[in-house]
Amino acid sequence: SAVISQKPSRDICQRGTSLTIQCQVDSQVTMMFWYRQQPGQSLTLIATANQGSEATYESGFVIDKFPISRPNLTFSTLTVSNMSPEDSSIYLCSVGVTGTGELFFGEGSRLTVL
């Protein structure tokens, strides 16, 4: 499976600021996704990162709050904008294997908003 690197691994941020999380994959992948995992909770899909076009957001997530870039087939960023304490979560980049359904996760970025 692909090696998925995320940074930062963790950060503590002030309310009202924005943070950009980077995801780098060691091979070209078609399917990249961003998930959120709130403390003690399951995995919730934020959006599908589409190469060369706007991301596809799930219900409850909007581009103004979670802008996503996907400039090529190995890299994506997720920005958490105008953060509030409710945004404190782990944000996970993931890649899918086309046609199989298999999904692999990066190490995650643990975000704490004060």
Add this chain to the structure above:
Amino acid sequence: GENVEQHPSTLSVQEGDSAVIKCTYSDSASNYFPWYKQELGKRPQLIIDIRSNVGEKKDQRIAVTLNKTAKHFSLHITETQPEDSAVYFCAALNTGTASKLTFGTGTRLQVTL
């Protein structure tokens, strides 16, 4: 859309005993059912999966069974060890529509000595 329910939410077993985690899904078109293990502070890792064309799959001490008629699938861990302690997530997907992977709510497994 797909809805996946997972039970129990917590499970405590003694080392050497078996553990069973059960999931049900709502979309009869789902055909791919993975299980993820997430250790504390780590990423979820795919440990086993099953597709709708088989009823059971085994990999050493772990096995997954699928009942398409009843729309439920289960994870079985035999001879549990302390390193099996983690949160386990089931999920379901219809690979034909490339829809999103829908996760269960998770089961926290604690293996005690």
